Amino acid sequence: xxxxxxxxxxxxxxxxxxxxxxxxxxxxxxxxxxxxxxxxxxxxxxxxxxxxxxxxxxxxxxxxxxxxxxxxxxxxxxxxxxxxxxxxxxxxxxxxxxxxxxxxxxxxxxxxxxxxxxxxxxxxxxxxxxxxxxxxxxxxxxxxxxxxxxxxxxxxxxxxxxxxxxxxxxxxxxxxxxxxxxxxxxxxxxxxxxxxxxxxxxxxxxxxxxxxxxxxxxxxxxxxxxxxxxxxxxxxxxxxxxxxxxxxxxxxxxxxxxxxxxxxxxxxxxxxxxxxxxxxxxxxxxxxxxxxxxxxxxxxxxxxxxxxxxxxxxxxxxxxxxxxxxxxxxxxxxxxxxxxxxxxxxxxxxxxxxxxxxxxxxxxxxxxxxxxxxxxxxxxxxxxxxxxxxxxxxxxxxxxxxxxxxxxxxxxxxxxxxxxxxxxxxxxx
Amino acid sequence: xxxxxxxxxxxxxxxxxxxxxxxxxxxxxxxxxxxxxxxxxxxxxxxxxxxxxxxxxxxxxxxxxxxxxxxxxxxxxxxxxxxxxxxxxxxxxxxxxxxxxxxxxxxxxxxxxxxxxxxxxxxxxxxxxxxxxxxxxxxxxxxxxxxxxxxxxxxxxxxxxxxxxxxxxxxxxxxxxxxxxxxxxxxxxxxxxxxxxxxxxxxxxxxxxxxxxxxxxxxxxxxxxxxxxxxxxxxxxxxxxxxxxxxxxxxxxxxxxxxxxxxxxxxxxxxxxxxxxxxxxxxxxxxxxxxxxxxxxxxxxxxxxx
Numbered sequence: 001x002x003x004x005x006x007x008x009x010x011x012x013x014x015x016x017x018x019x020x021x022x023x024x025x026x027x028x029x030x031x032x033x034x035x036x037x038x039x040x041x042x043x044x045x046x047x048x049x050x051x052x053x054x055x056x057x058x059x060x061x062x063x064x065x066x067x068x069x070x071x072x073x074x075x076x077x078x079x080x081x082x083x084x085x086x087x088x089x090x091x092x093x094x095x096x097x098x099x100x101x102x103x104x105x106x107x108x109x110x111x112x113x114x115x116x117x118x119x120x121x122x123x124x125x126x127x128x129x130x131x132x133x134x135x136x137x138x139x140x141x142x143x144x145x146x147x148x149x150x151x152x153x154x155x156x157x158x159x160x161x162x163x164x165x166x167x168x169x170x171x172x173x174x175x176x177x178x179x180x181x182x183x184x185x186x187x188x189x190x191x192x193x194x195x196x197x198x199x200x201x202x203x204x205x206x207x208x209x210x211x212x213x214x215x216x217x218x219x220x221x222x223x224x225x226x227x228x229x230x231x232x233x234x235x236x237x238x239x240x241x242x243x244x245x246x247x248x249x250x251x252x253x254x255x256x257x258x259x260x261x262x263x264x265x266x267x268x269x270x271x272x273x274x275x276x277x278x279x280x281x282x283x284x285x286x287x288x289x290x291x292x293x294x295x296x297x298x299x300x301x302x303x304x305x306x307x308x309x310x311x312x313x314x315x316x317x318x319x320x321x322x323x324x325x326x327x328x329x330x331x332x333x334x335x336x337x338x339x340x341x342x343x344x345x346x347x348x349x350x351x352x353x354x355x356x357x358x359x360x361x362x363x364x365x366x367x368x369x370x371x372x373x374x375x376x377x378x379x380x381x382x383x384x385x386x387x388x389x390x391x392x393x394x395x396x397x398x399x400x401x402x403x404x405x406x407x408x409x410x411x412x413x414x415x416x417x418x419x420x421x422x423x424x425x426x427x428x429x
Numbered sequence: 430x431x432x433x434x435x436x437x438x439x440x441x442x443x444x445x446x447x448x449x450x451x452x453x454x455x456x457x458x459x460x461x462x463x464x465x466x467x468x469x470x471x472x473x474x475x476x477x478x479x480x481x482x483x484x485x486x487x488x489x490x491x492x493x494x495x496x497x498x499x500x501x502x503x504x505x506x507x508x509x510x511x512x513x514x515x516x517x518x519x520x521x522x523x524x525x526x527x528x529x530x531x532x533x534x535x536x537x538x539x540x541x542x543x544x545x546x547x548x549x550x551x552x553x554x555x556x557x558x559x560x561x562x563x564x565x566x567x568x569x570x571x572x573x574x575x576x577x578x579x580x581x582x583x584x585x586x587x588x589x590x591x592x593x594x595x596x597x598x599x600x601x602x603x604x605x606x607x608x609x610x611x612x613x614x615x616x617x618x619x620x621x622x623x624x625x626x627x628x629x630x631x632x633x634x635x636x637x638x639x640x641x642x643x644x645x646x647x648x649x650x651x652x653x654x655x656x657x658x659x660x661x662x663x664x665x666x667x668x669x670x671x672x673x674x675x676x677x678x679x680x681x682x683x684x685x686x687x688x689x690x691x692x693x694x695x696x697x698x699x700x701x702x703x704x705x706x707x708x709x710x711x712x713x714x715x716x717x718x719x720x721x722x723x724x725x726x727x728x729x730x731x732x733x734x735x
Contacts, residue, residue: 188539191623191624192623192624193624193626193627194624195622195623195624196622196623196624196625196627196628197599197624197627197628198539198540198561199539199540199558199559199560199561199562199596199599200539200540200559200560200561201560202622202623202624204623268543269539269540269541269543269544270544310516313516313518314516314517314518314544315517315536315538315540315541315544316538316539316540316541316544317537317538317539317559318517318538
């Protein structure tokens with residue numbers, strides 16, 4: 001059977017309706033729909049959103065299958081309400097050739113839980129020295145449109161300029177990890193009052209802001225698309241606001257953890273809170289929320305970064321940076337944006353589905369909930385609250401910064417092209 | 430007292446005073462004795478876990494534990510399972526299984542003793558972690574100041590040098606503030622952390638202006654290699670602006686003392702004639718280090734009333 005009748009869901013938080021999914025598409029939306037042969041999904045009170053799209057996911061395969069695989073990461077994504085995720089290029093081997101991106105893409109197809117969209121490296125081996133074969137990756141079966149050396153900054157300004165220019169040929173976008181490397185040698189956490197007393201080497205906000213300022217000028221100069229990954233500081237939001245006011249083709253992303261957590265977490269010295277860019281101050285968190293609310297920041301990207309236990313159960317300086325995000329992203333957005341009234345459900349759909357799909361040029365995602373559209377959608381119980389238990393996560397890793405924290409929102413069902421990947425909060429494969 | 434001594438903030442004023450008073454009692458008890466040993470910690474095991482070479486601190490802790498009759502095991506990261514990749518947690522669990530009552534840890538990573546404290550049941554004593562803290566150094570410094578000047582309340586202390594990378598400075602700022610002293614940090618701006626403004630201390634870039642106003646000058650070790658990272662232009666310029674030489678020492682008032690946690694760079698941050706002068710407490714600091722660490726181990730392991 002390939003038909004589902006969703007009863008009484010509220011599209012973007014509006015009035016309850018029935019939604020009929022058939023043959024991969026939304027067949028009808030209306031009151032008291034009847035469809036013989038369709039499986040009924042009771043959704044009274046649930047919010048219906050277009051399937052979420054993540055521009056920033058680390059799936060670790062190939063190379064670190066002990067931390068995550070395309071399959072386990074896809075399952076975590078589906079449980080988080082995602083129907084498409086962009087798999088970052090910093091695998092081993094690096095996704096800097098058509099061969100590697102096609103492998104990741106194929107693994108995603110086989111897992112069949114979300115559309116896994118590979119991101120291609122900008123430079124060979126993420127070394128920041130020369131361009132990878134961007135055109136070959138764009139032309140491959142994986143149809144790469146987003147290019148990023150994430151984890152590393154494309155620090156060389158001339159190389160960054162060329163990358164921005166070159167990807168215009170196939171409507172690509174360079175997603176920059178904004179970090180001036182000379183300013184962050186040995187950096188462990190946000191540089192400020194807390195790094196001073198904790199004796200951890202500081203990561204100054206200016207190291208991010210300087211690169212964003214440079215890159216928006218370059219993007220303007222060459223008329224190219226720029227996407228800024230994981231914006232973390234109030235100053236960055238200001239620069240982006242200025243650039244957008246000038247018409248620069250720049251988009252920006254904020255992670256769930258930067259919307260919720262601050263550098264106070266480092267006081268535990270628990271490396272589960274070590275992340276790059278680092279957790280910042282209350283003032284930065286406030287500026288990021290405001291930027292996401294007014295659209296200066298376009299999207300929420302998870303920067304889901306699974307790490308094996310031994311890479312986190314160590315000294316702070318020894319631990320790898322990064323934290324899980326796929327399964328709690330929507331909950332964090334509800335907590336920080338929806339419940340305080342800063343974003344309505346249409347806003348959530350825009351920042352977590354419509355805009356990321358547009359940036360990644362994904363035709364079948366981020367579409368309106370309307371008849372004839374691809375049946376990629378998620379049903380959310382916004383009123384449910386639960387405490388996060390890392391052991392219960394679908395990810396192969398356990399490095400959730402939200403362990404023990406109560407968060408709102410539960411993904412009840414996710415549909416990918418009309419097929420449920422999650423039902424009753426459980427992954428379907 | 431708390432179970433662990435990880436940073437100066439673990440000691441409130443009463444606790445810190447108790448440590449200093451206990452150290453003084455220990456000094457009195459041992460004064461003039463031929464056998465400098467107390468039976469207090471007989472049967473207890475103290476592990477010195479050193480991930481960083483520090484002969485002075487390790488010997489000081491070893492002597493302190495031995496003078497309290499504890500069994501002492503020295504676990505050096507070099508040439509051990511640690512250098513073969515054993516994690517801090519696995520090492521901690523090993524020490525735990527061996528029944529360590531206290532682990533004295535020196536580590537290159539800030540916060541490593543905090544992590545260790547999660548994994549062992551015994552007491553953890555921070556013997557210096559990265560650029561974070563070195564609380565027993567601050568205790569011995571406070572003990573030395575009190576011994577020389579008779580008080581800590583209202584004593585004006587200048588801490589001079591590489592504050593940014595100094596665990597000694599962080600612990601001293603915290604502990605001296607707790608004990609009522611007034612600290613002024615003196616350094617070139619490059620060697621002060623961003624965020625120093627939130628510390629309970631004054632900040633000055635001008636050593637000559639500060640010297641006449643203080644009772645204690647505490648010089649910090651400055652590594653000449655820092656100039657390669659442009660923290661200052663040259664060792665000579667550093668020494669000229671922030672080194673304590675005989676001329677500058679002359680600006681101190683008569684009773685002021687000069688301290689240094691060691692090891693010293695003679696000719697860099699401190700001139701030989703200053704280090705060897707009557708104002709210098711450098712040798713006393715070493716001796717006081719043993720009594721203060723005895724007091725800490727005694728209070729953490731055996732002597733607490735509860």
